[in-house]
Amino acid sequence: MKTNTIPPSCALCQKNEFAFIAEEEVNGEKLCIQKCTSCGLHIVWPRLENHQEPYSKFTEETFDRKYGAISRGERLHDRHQNYLEEVGLVRKYAGTGSRVLDVGCNAGWLLGYLKNAGFAIEGVEPSTFLAGVAHRRTGATIHNGFLHEIADRDGTFDCITATDVIEHIPPESINLFISSMHRLLKPGGYTIIKTPNVHFTYAKHRIINKFPKSLRRHLLKSLDLWDAKEHVLQWDSMTLAAMFRKRGLEPITVFTPIPVETRNSPMIPMIMRKILYMASKVKKNNQRVPWFAQDICLIAQRGK
Secondary structure (H helix, E strand, O other): OEOOOOOOOOOOOOOOOEEEEEEEEEOOEEEEEEEEOOOOOEEEOOOEOOOOHHHHOOOHHHHHHHHHHHHOOOOOOOOHHHHHHHHHHHHHHHOOOOEEEEEOOOOOHHHHHHHHOOOEEEEEEOOHHHHHHHHHHHOOEEEEOOHHHOOOOOOOEEEEEEEOOHHHOOOOOHHHHHHHHHHHEEEEEEEEEEEEEHHHHHHHHHHHOOOOHHHHHHHOOOOOOOOOOOOOEEEOHHHHHHHHHHOOEEEEEEEOOOOOOOOOOOHHHHHHHHHHHHHHHHOOOOOOOOOOOOEEEEEEEEOO
16 A cells, blocks of 8 residues: 655755656555655655565564574674674774664664674664564663654763664654654764665666566566665765754764675675775765765764
């Protein structure tokens, strides 16, 4: 089921002029990716009514099937290198032993790495099942709900992390989401935000659609390039920085993080991700990432 097809005003600039970019079909529903012609923020509209439904369907059986080997320590998480990178960022900006809140903490994967590195950790996770798993795995306080619902931690955290979360926040909630980060951070505290780069997604979209459908499966693990069923706001480094600045969190730097290497991903995309990552590190600019960067990492700071 889709929401109303009339786009809302832009969450960043409040204008309501959008250009159609692409569409993606999900269960027979056509979801449209639209770009604000004023500021460049991309929005999925119309979108699925319950765009976070997949995360509410985990059971002990389905979780064990997907993550059991990782949870039991039989193999490393696909994001092992990414989590190590994020731990290093928290240590660099907030300091060893600092107090960290992980937003959308899932089963507590990053929290586990942070705990082992000596940080004081808490998480927030809307899925009751995943919040329970995260607590069992880490022993940490896990707030089962949404970020803005945390009422007793104002000015508490040295750092707030949100890995692949902000693209899931709908436009009508994004300002409250970032304002809640500001409220929960100590003065001088940092946010570490990672999200897909919409320009890279758009480039993949244009390139892959030049190939016959019969070849596309060999080039990509999934043909849902935009992941529009879940990613309802899609960012570039400029719109991301502008949104945080608007809510009182000053961007310090943006850069290209280590790409995620999913198991069983086709070989060609894996090689290309590594090449593009190395190229993006050469083309360094702490104000924006190049269009061919797969993801964006933003470091922003609350005023002291």
